[in-house]
Amino acid sequence: MRHRALGPLGVVTLVVAFGLKAAVALDAQAPSGTKTFDETATNTSAAIKAADEAAKAAAAASKNWAPPRTPWGDPDLQGYYFNHGGYTPLERPAALGDKAYYTEEEALAAFKKAVETDAEVDPRVVHYDWKEYGMDAWQSGTRPNLQTSLIVDPPNGRLPPLTPEAQKRLAAVAAAARARGADVTTPGMYTRCITGNGGPPRIPGGVTAESQILQTPGYVVMLSQSNNDVRIIPLDGRPHLPKTVNQWLGDARGHFEGTTLVVETTNFTADRNWRGSTDAMHLVERYTLVGPNTLRYQFTVTDPSTWTAPWSIDSVLPKIDPPIYEFACHEQNYGLINWAVGTQIREKEAAASGQTAEPAREER
């Protein structure tokens, strides 16, 4: 089970869960007064089998396939996508060295292990059993992946080292946070309801990973379920906003290269501290519909004041059913209040016993 107890709020999760398979009752054979659910949302073996078949079907459907076009001639990427290309980790386990790809059997075994671990719940530590809300990734069409890591560059599949400047900067930020102690600004952007899922870019994984792409002449719009973040991407070649205008979601500009949407995003605010990056971060994303139900998603991040080299990922996002629901997160964010109260109590207990409490932080 991943550590996800910091996700905001039962209220939000319940609303979101309507969008997922587990909430869709199939009334055939249902005894009166009960609901039965799609097996792939309740039974890990059924889900693993379906995911394996879906991955193979997607690969077959991608052969000799050309994406549709909008009436005005752009490649048509519109639809709803699950921002979770499998349980493939961002970084390759060190034990795998330079092995970039699994065999099909190895990929399925790794997927099976990941699904079963995710579905396992230890009642002594769990806050929510996410699968009861239909929020485990295996309940929503995620598939096995031959890649051993999402990162494909550097070739070892791991994040490049931080620059000395970045190490110093991040240590100072952490020291300041420890000295200040926990308050509502301690947790990440997601718990504070400032941005969802920490991006852009999208790091596949996590909860509330549904998203929508919508196109009109001259624009692509990306709407995320998480926090309802919306990115408006003009395609008309206009210049970026001046460097003095920084934003949480950056400033995106797009164009098509063949059937690939290329999105270049700059003007990020340093306040978001995304994986330690600064306002110098430069992001290039590539979105390609490679099959009727599969969006290939690649990105390259460059920030010379943070990483010693650029790094890139390659992943696939499966299509899912509509829609995207309202994600009113900051509105009455009781979860944030409860988190801060609880953490301050733990800090006081630690101080009384002579220990130093490390403020709990989100894993993102």
Place this chain on the structure above:
Amino acid sequence: MHCPLKSATASAAVAMVGLWLAVVPTAGQAPPGGRFPPYTPLRTVDGKPDLNGIWQSFTTANWDILAHAAQPGPHPEIMGAWGAAPGGQSIVEGNEIPYQPWAAAKQKENFEKRMVVKVTNDPHRYDTGEPELQCYRPGVPRANYMPFPFQIFQTPEQILIVYEFKGAVRTIYMNSKEEAPSDTWMGWSKGRWEGDTLVVDVTGFDGHTWFDRAGNFHSEALHVVERYTPVSPYHLQYEATIEDPKVFTRPWKMSFPIYRRVEPNAQLVEFNCVPFVEEMMYTPLGLYKPRGK
């Protein structure tokens, strides 16, 4: 055809530039009575009026949807003219909101306590204070008359509106029969075309939003029917019928024009106000520590 120029001073101009004036008002001269000459809107690829673009209304209704004089802000000792509210005219038909007696009293109480922000962690109690002050989603129709632009993305099946304020979004499902799956801040919008007018039926509200900073409010029974009519390449005429049998004695209407933002490379600039309100909302709970301490 209605001619916008009938005054004696304008007749010389009519003679000089001829027919062009029959359809386009001269710069600096509003069409009489706010009416525009007949206009056939540009079309989208599916033949519907094209509402795509960045739009903004220019009223003072966000302070008060009824007619109001200018007034000092709540903290003139530090905010001076910055905090003051401009005077303005009513967007409400007849300048009257038909409140039930209890609701008229509640509106006054809302106004008195608009800055008493009390955030609790008790889900059975509503938080107090003006929702905009706390960076909450503004709801409908208010989102359309806040002093921020919004952008319309129109497809045959759905129309997405992105509001600069808080980045609030709403999807209008076209010709949909689906009912609201749960209550929300921005409501559940179903659209259809009546001639060249986009008609949007909005339900499924949660009752937490207000119409303005003056405390005008509604309940979760709110039902809004909006009408967006293109009246020139640069203007939409907006009308909303407001119905809420728990709060009002009858349905009532508001209307105002919405203007196209025509600056080169116009775009929405983020207004993510969540970090702007954390200090105000959580300091009283001891959960916000001033920076630098």
